[in-house]
Amino acid sequence: MNSDDIEKIELELFLEAIHYRYGYDFRHYARASVRRRVRHILGKTGCKNVSDLIPLLIHDEQFATKAIYDFSITVTEMFRDPDFYRAVRQGVVPYLKTFPFIKIWVAGCATGEEVYSLAILLQEEGLYNRAKIYATDFNDTALKKASDGIYPLKDVQQYTSNYQKSGGACSFSDYYHAEYNSAIMDQSLKSNITFSNHNLVTEGSFSEVQVIFCRNVLIYFDRSLQNWVFNTFANSLSRSGFLCLGTKETLEFSAIYDQFKVIDAQERIYQKKI
Amino acid sequence: MRMKNRYQAIVIGASAGGTIALQKILPFLPAEFPMPVIIAQHLHPLQDGAAIIHYNGGGALIVKDADEKESLHAGFVYFAPPNYHLLIEDDHTFSLSVDAKVHYTRPSVDVLFESAADAYGTGLIGIILSGANQDGADGLLRIKQKGGLTVVQDPQDAEVSYMPQTAIETARPDHILTADEICKFLIELTLQRVP
Known part of the structure; x- marks a missing residue:
């Protein structure tokens, strides 16, 4: 050997x-x-x-x-893949506007950058007040960073550029204030976010939700674990609910593919059939 | 008599100026080239697919972004997608990761090379081309330690000499060649014929 x-x-x-x-x-x-x-x-x-x-x-x-x-730990950024957020604004938001309330699960939220990106998007689309975001991760250290919402100021230039490319309606600086070397996310973004510990690998369905964000988590899993998690997602989404994956993740080879229709093939946005 | 080719895959690392070198290699590899070519090139994170559009149409091999869990096959040139690390599993399929940048970059050549060295061992050829980053030097050393074949573009031939130079100092490669020579060398080595 x-x-x-x-x-x-x-x-x-x-x-x-x-x-x-x-x-x-x-x-x-x-x-x-x-x-x-x-x-x-x-x-x-x-x-x-x-x-x-x-x-x-x-x-x-x-x-x-x-x-x-x-x-x-994985590393992400605010509005990572600006085209994805643009696609959410164009392809998902119009549906969400017809829903009386919106529960959104950000599964595997890590240090929270995508959670705040989503909160900003919902505010700008006038949806935040009837939305509830459940941001989960199994890692308490990451979850603490996510709920603190404090990011290195040096990263803000990148975030701002991403935000602008994603179709942001305002100025990214409206959403944080700078203190020393940190950007502290605005409190108003946090009011409808609940951060909690949940392990995708060992725990099942979380709650019935209308949207699931799970981006760049599944790339770390083998095929069997991917399928297990996809089943959890299918069971957690309400009818007509949306599943948003990372741009290199796909439902195509999974057992639940038939239960979904493709909203945006490039940006990996799927909708559960009625 | 034609000897059986011992190599199973080629990994290439490129950064600034790497495109020029790649254009002297990729379009000239023939359709029967007997192994996959996998490339980590430093590009702007939003330049998705740019490399692929750029190279396709010029040569016999099919150029594409690597997909996660995709099996590697001869006849293809795979690029690491922008803003992801690309890794090769022991079963010769791809994995992607969004782990921290290595040498300020994602994809990182080191990440690709180290995983490829584990997956292919003596069956791997590693090549470092032009660039202004030290990324790739440790990965090339790893390939050498695992018994793979190591090649670096001659710094004098490279648009930007820093990356080849660093790789030469760190890994003491088997061959130092110009981009044109690398192309010829690969064809002769793997197809046992003169192009």
Whole structure:
């Protein structure tokens, strides 16, 4: 057995250790990213082998919390993929305007950038007051950052540019105030957002909602886990509800594809059939 | 007698000036080129598909953005989609990630190369072309350590020499060639014939 094969075994044991000890299940995550992330953690600890991390993980909760955060965090930005938000304004908002109330689930919200982007969009479209956004993630550290709504000021230039390209009706600076090196998101954006812990991998349906945003989460999952999550989504959406995926994610090969029609193929926006 | 080609895939990293070098290589690879070509090129995040439109029509191979879970096949040139890292799984399918940028860039050449080295080992050819970033040097070293073949564009031939130069210093590649020579070399090596 060569060192690669041994490392593969160590990776599986690492994932099992997290699962047994803390309940987070990464065993159906695509392996190439898992391997890269674990090696990154390994490099920071000075340990030699992946298996050396396992005792730390099991006995040192502080290490584990940090490691699981590093291991699972993804990086996004406000109005990432401006064309997507433009498509939501054009293809989804007109439907939402006919709904008496709108419950929206942002599944796997990470540090919240897309949640605030959505809140801004809803405000500008006059929908925010009858909307309720449930923003969930399994990672409490990420969720805390999301609910704080404080982002590095250096990123704001990018956000502003994205916002403008997405069809924003106002000025992005209307939605935050700057303090030292931070941009603090406006309180009015938060009034109808509930941040809560939910694990897509181990928990089922969340609530009946009219819209689900789950962008760039499923790319990390293997096919079986993707299908499990798609089923959760199909069960959580009301009739005529919308599913919005990342621009590189598709319903096409899933078991629930027949239950949906395509609203925007390019931007991966789907609507549940009646 | 024609020897069996030992290589299974080619990964290419390119940044500033890389397009010029790619134009000297991709259009000249023949339809029977026996392995997939996978490219991580630093582009503006919103330049979606630009590379693909740019190269298609010029050569025999089909150029496309890599899709997640897509299987790699000969006859195709796959580009990392803008604003995603591209990785190759051990079963020779693609994965995408939105993990943090590496060397200020996503896609990162290092991320592609390191995963490709794990997936293909001695069956991999890694190539670094023109660029102004150190991205790719560590990845190329990884390919070399895993027994793959490493090639870097001659810094004097590159529009921007920094990326090839850094890769040469870090990885001490097997070959340093001009873009034209790289193209010839790949055809001779994999098809065992003179183009």
